[in-house]
Amino acid sequence: FRTLDDLSPQGKRILLRADLNLPVKDGVITDRTRIDRLAPTIKELADKGGRVIVCSHFDRPKGKRVPEMSLQPMVAALSAALDRPVAFVDDCVGPAAEAAAAALKDGEVLLLENTRYHAGEEKNDPALSAGLARLADVYVNDAFSAAHRAHASTEGVARLLPAYAGRLMQAELEALDAALGTPARPLMAIVGGAKVSTKLDLLGNLTRKVDVLVIGGAMANTFLAAQGHAMGKSLQEAGMYDTAREILAGAAAANCEIILPTDLVVASAFAAHVPTKEVGVDAVPADMMALDVGPDTVAMIESRLRQASTLVWNGPLGAFETPPFDAATVAIAQSVAGLTQSAGLKSIGGGGDTVSALKHAGVADRMTYISAAGGAFLEWLEGKTLPGVAALETA
Numbered sequence: 156f157r158t159l160d161d162l163s164p165q166g167k168r169i170l171l172r173a174d175l176n177l178p179v180k181d182g183v184i185t186d187r188t189r190i191d192r193l194a195p196t197i198k199e200l201a202d203k204g205g206r207v208i209v210c211s212h213f214d215r216p217k218g219k220r221v222p223e224m225s226l227q228p229m230v231a232a233l234s235a236a237l238d239r240p241v242a243f244v245d246d247c248v249g250p251a252a253e254a255a256a257a258a259l260k261d262g263e264v265l266l267l268e269n270t271r272y273h274a275g276e277e278k279n280d281p282a283l284s285a286g287l288a289r290l291a292d293v294y295v296n297d298a299f300s301a302a303h304r305a306h307a308s309t310e311g312v313a314r315l316l317p318a319y320a321g322r323l324m325q326a327e328l329e330a331l332d333a334a335l336g337t338p339a340r341p342l343m344a345i346v347g348g349a350k351v352s353t354k355l356d357l358l359g360n361l362t363r364k365v366d367v368l369v370i371g372g373a374m375a376n377t378f379l380a381a382q383g384h385a386m387g388k389s390l391q392e393a394g395m396y397d398t399a400r401e402i403l404a405g406a407a408a409a410n411c412e413i414i415l416p417t418d419l420v421v422a423s424a425f426a427a428h429v430p431t432k433e434v435g436v437d438a439v440p441a442d443m444m445a446l447d448v449g450p451d452t453v454a455m456i457e458s459r460l461r462q463a464s465t466l467v468w469n470g471p472l473g474a475f476e477t478p479p480f481d482a483a484t485v486a487i488a489q490s491v492a493g494l495t496q497s498a499g500l501k502s503i504g505g506g507g508d509t510v511s512a513l514k515h516a517g518v519a520d521r522m523t524y525i526s527a528a529g530g531a532f533l534e535w536l537e538g539k540t541l542p543g544v545a546a547l548e549t550a
């Protein structure tokens with residue numbers, strides 16, 4: 156795919172697909188990571204004389220003009236991150252958008268209204284793609300985190316204009332290639348989270364690609380139960396035992412070593428600072444539940460980490476939002492950060508909870524790379540083709 160190194164922005168109108176789908180609570184942006192990581196691309200284009208027309212979806216208005224889902228409130232945050240004014244127009248296509256785009260001067264930045272106000276966005280309607288293409292001379296996609304959607308602004312328009320990857324898109328793709336494409340081995344993955352059922356494809360793909368796979372979180376309970384361990388009141392999916400056994404058999408066939416917990420931290424209720432016990436996986440009391448992996452398991456994971464060259468991490472090992480069940484996740488996160496800094500471990504993390512867990516452990520800036528994506532990172536780990544990326548590759 157082409158990057159900004161292949162584009163001379165001077166005097167060009169550039170349609171930039173960003174992901175401004177930031178977490179907002181009571182009208183306040185609670186995490187500006189995505190804006191901060193997008194800003195260098197916009198600055199680079201504008202500093203080189205480009206006329207930057209930013210478009211994005213926000214939330215899921217499903218083709219209606221839901222006022223709470225306007226991108227207008229993002230203008231101030233974007234302008235602060237860019238340290239320059241940002242104009243706004245209340246539609247992403249049509250006469251007003253075309254006039255605003257045409258009026259831009261070199262180095263200026265315009266933000267368009269939520270692309271999902273049009274039903275054609277999620278339908279990848281060629282009419283909407285054409286409307287977007289009319290605004291600009293070239294297209295830059297910097298929204299890796301929306302690249303798993305085949306939408307008009309992520310896929311359709313990339314086929315109508317000369318298309319390039321922005322710096323954040325480029326960084327994400329390079330990090331992911333270092334993780335699963337052409338990784339330094341041994342390659343290890345840590346997968347946690349609550350449900351086997353939501354991570355089936357991911358587990359299947361990873362067992363075919365990685366040398367060591369650690370399974371933690373509540374999904375480990377399902378695997379342990381499938382192996383015949385009594386799990387007490389632990390969260391698990393009784394319908395997934397056969398599937399869990401198939402995943403283990405597939406891993407054995409692919410020479411992928413699976414690490415499941417050997418000990419667990421249990422409590423009689425899921426609440427902060429309840430009394431806890433550390434037990435072996437064969438000794439979970441009938442009236443208690445597993446909420447974190449235990450110290451022997453942590454030590455085993457750490458010993459494998461010391462041998463690994465690359466680590467991919469998705470999902471916490473325990474119920475980390477509720478202390479003390481953050482202990483294993485924090486301990487492993489700190490080991491990973493230490494090995495990344497001192498032993499050249501390539502550590503790549505991403506997907507929803509993972510980033511919060513790494514931030515909670517205070518190591519988010521000491522990993523090799525943290526993806527800004529949630530669902531797109533997961534689909535990529537599942538081995539799926541991301542339509543937004545595919546469109547850049549064939550462009």
Ligand code: 3PG
Nearest residue numbers: 174176214300301529530
């Ligand atoms: C995300 O936040 O993961 C992306 O912006 C995609 O959002 P969506 O799940 O609403 O498509």
